[in-house]
Amino acid sequence: MNEINLLLENKRSSIITDTFKGRKIKDNLFLSIVILFSLITISMVFLIIGTMVFKGFHQINFAFFTQTPPNTFEAMMAKSSGKLIPGGIINGITGSLYMVALASILAIPFGVLIGIYLYENTKKRYASIIRDITDVLQGVPSIVIGLIVYLWVVVNVTKGYSAFAGSVALSIMMLPLIVRSTEESLKMIPDSLKEAAIALGTPYYKVVLRVLVPTSFTGLMTGILLAISRILGETAPLMLTALGNPAINWNVVKPSSAVPLLIWQFYNDPNMVDLIWSSTLFLMGFVLILNLLAKWIAASRKF
């Protein structure tokens, strides 16, 4: 009798330890999978940036920032004699900066105003509709934005591809980002601050201009920098609006180049391949610096 009991007891405990062991093994296995997949995910960042740095750095020189791209023939000659491809991407750099600046001028004031409106009227039905439509606008594929701006600006306003059309496309992409970031950063301001201003008899417009906007300034800056870094690499909408230009262009109604447009051009021309990686390295570096700047500003904010 005792033996049977002992046997049963042994059996039972072995079942318990077995299932516990099984559960423990599953638990560890799952953790290993999680770590493995996370490592694969982050290794993509290193693979992509590593490729750019490794293949692109030797083309980064003074000419790269000061000259326009070579034509196919020049590039082919340089390549066949084993030299670096002459020329650079100055027309793309100026075009990108020009169009992004113009887009910012168009989008930032409206974006901030709409953001303030949404913050001030949170509970209104109309405001929540505007908020939803802003989200929809943010989700519209960039190529569709390019298509629409082509129909609006290229066909009707500038009668041809133009830097202005490119800026409008970029500003439409920027607008929802700025609206939402403005609203979010205003929401982080403690109510007491606003109430204190109102209690002192400050008129509403002064509360907005002298209290809300200055206190959330770092938040606004972060949102703006992130929006700029987002549109800086946009290529598809510019293909349908700004087209590209082999020379530097400051005329808003003329076609203009941009760094991502040049990358697309180089990609389509087998002789220019070497310029691709230095251009992407430059673009990525620029985007990265803006991102880091935004993070740094965000980290230093009080509200």
Place this chain on the structure above:
Amino acid sequence: MNSDKILKYVLFAASLLILLISGAMVLSLVQGSMPSFHQFGWKFLVSDKWDPTTGREQYGALLFVAGTLFTSILALLIAIPMAFSTSLFVAEYFRNTWMASVVSTLVDLLAGIPSIIYGLWGFYVLRTFIVDIGLSAQGYGIFTSGLILAIMIIPYATSLSNTTIMMVPNELKEAAYSLGATRLEVIWNVIIPNARSGITASYILAFGRALGETLAVTMLIGNSNKMPTGLFSTGNSMASVIANQFGEASGLQLSSLIEIGLLLFVITTVINAVGKYIIKKFA
């Protein structure tokens, strides 16, 4: 009129801009696609013929819709295990450690890389790798595009999941641990059921991103106007056909491209709306 009122009116007027842009957007797309709609009607949606030869012009969107859906669904299937693991890494296993902040910074960085750079990397590195291991002769096609799209949407799929996983109350998890549950069991029985809606929403929004992605897909899908037949078959996507043919298009072809744009707009908007609805409803 006092300054308060002026400011209120200015703010309200600015908000009208959003309505104006989105309204005009829909209107222009509809107006632009009218010639094509008159010519082909609803058959446009189900026809897989795309022939710009003058004289026997015929356009249909089906094969581009198929290409877009196949690449995006594949991307989502690949991205989900990656994104879910990364979310658990950041928001559960290594929460609030330096490792979590390194991983989440790097994943954010992934979101900052422009589409064209993904396309180039896919073309020169991923595609050659696929050719080297013998999966396909040219390396173009649905699989390559889906793979690169997956990398692109991982950050969108993780960011919202992270927040919802972190929001699961500690009491619930502690209760499960006190009953002897292992970490995996807590994740499976407590975290996932509680964060389900947020996680689902983030994957839906990531899917919406994949649908509209243009250049990375254009560079990798092969741009052949035929119905994709398998994982390694080439094809074309809605965004890619617009990017590729827009420059030379005019007349009926242009109108058909605009109709594809309208279709893409409608599909992404519906997907995004579903995602946002889930967030609003269950969060």
